[in-house]
Amino acid sequence: MTSAVTETRDARRRAKHASEAGAEPQSMTHRQVMEAFSGLLLALLVAILSSTIVSNALPTILADLDGTQSQFTWVVTAMLLTSTATTPIWGKLSDLFSKKLLYQLAIVIFVAGSVLGGFASSMPELIACRALQGVGMGGMQALVQVVLAAMISPRERGKYSGYIGATFAVATVSGPLLGGLIVDSPLGWRWCFWVTAPIAVLAFIVLGRTLKLPLLKRKVKIDWLGATLIVGGVALLLIWTSLAGKDFAWASLPSALFVGGAVVLLGFALFVESRASEPVVPLRLFTNRTFTLAVLGTMAVGTAMFGGAVFLGQYYQIARGYSPTHAGLMTIPMVLGLFLSSTIAGQIISRTGRTKPFLVGGSIVLVIGLTLLSTVDAGTNLTLMGCYLALMGIGVGALMQNLVLVVQNTIPMQDMGSSTAVVTFFRTLGGSAGVSVLGAVLATKVSEYITSTLADRGLPAGNALNGGGGTMNLDAVPGPIREIVRAAYGDATGKIFGIAAIIAVVTLVSVLFIKETPLRSTLDLEPETTRQYP
Incomplete structure (x- = not known):
């Protein structure tokens, strides 16, 4: 009798722990999981589409709304800035509130920004709407992996993560193509914003009907000060990397002010986070070696x-010299490599429970692919170029979602949202900052190449730079100079891929030191190991 009572108490204690962690293994049937997962993929698809669909439409939008070149940049930057800066906050909120309601709220904010963006009558209005879109995006x-972690154990999650990587690939290549088709059609550029809204609404409805996660019951205390400091510091860094090298020099007073302000705000954020009861970014996560190495590795990805x-x-x-549509089609080898790599790796990982072979292999392939791309110029054989791109895609596909997966495997459910969002945040931060820096290097190399080549031929560089390198309107410059500009961009592109x-x-070194931990078959860590991060 005593033994039975003890077992009952232990069972209740385990059930209580699972409820507090937000993990109920049998809370959803397989059919419900698949239906909810389809809603997640729909939402993720429109989120990625929205960030790329305007790329080919921007020249038309700029002309229609009388925009400037700096406003051209901010249409892209505003969305990237708000989506990156708010990612940790969304993740922390998902540890405190209903993941389902938060995801639906993100969809509502995204749809509002999309619809309003289509009605914008000026560039400042459009930029503000893109910023709102970014908050939802x-x-x-950030939450797609968090919701997935609440439904499926890490052992089974590998194949689902592969589908998420495949969705990234499809959306990345189809966005510019779809945007070009819409702009060239009678619909006009405004439908670049409206076309994603119905799909997002459908995702909202699907998730509302199929996503059934246990309600999280725990004391809620939001660290508003920490959230504000983190957003402010990250915003200053992203604005600096977006403007430096174009509006002012990297080594200049404005750069010092931006960087100094970011360091001060983030320094205060560390102080606040170390003392908050519910920090936005729990600093204890960085005592987990796997988490820290994954964060470092994901920035390069x-x-x-x-x-x-x-x-x-x-x-x-x-x-x-290809058209925007043709240029988009030329990246298909990269997207195909990413698609196949992420889906195949996900299937094998779910069967074997092992991730490190794919992390190490993906890193090696990524380094090889980027090294080969560093050799390209304006005359590189396109078949070889396609092979190089396929290698890069295979590397990214094997790494992108699996770095998140290995983190989730060693983190308790109570910190799942924060940890997942932080990894996603650093991947986006590395991408946005890296692209800004590499873009500045590209512009500098192009200018140096054109100037030196024209000087060798005894020609002034001013008109060529304004006509070709500055506005990219190569039809406005004479044929011989046009070829110089093309050669400059070809050589400079190789240089940035070398960087x-x-x-x-760095990614390769990071994953080499990640400890191989077999993927668990339970949603949460065992109670006694919840706070003992490996």
């Missing part, structure tokens, strides 16, 4: 992923 991207999308389009259009290859070595 930050939640949709972000640089490769975002840089590939940004600079390849420019390379194919300027250095090779990206060096950054990717």
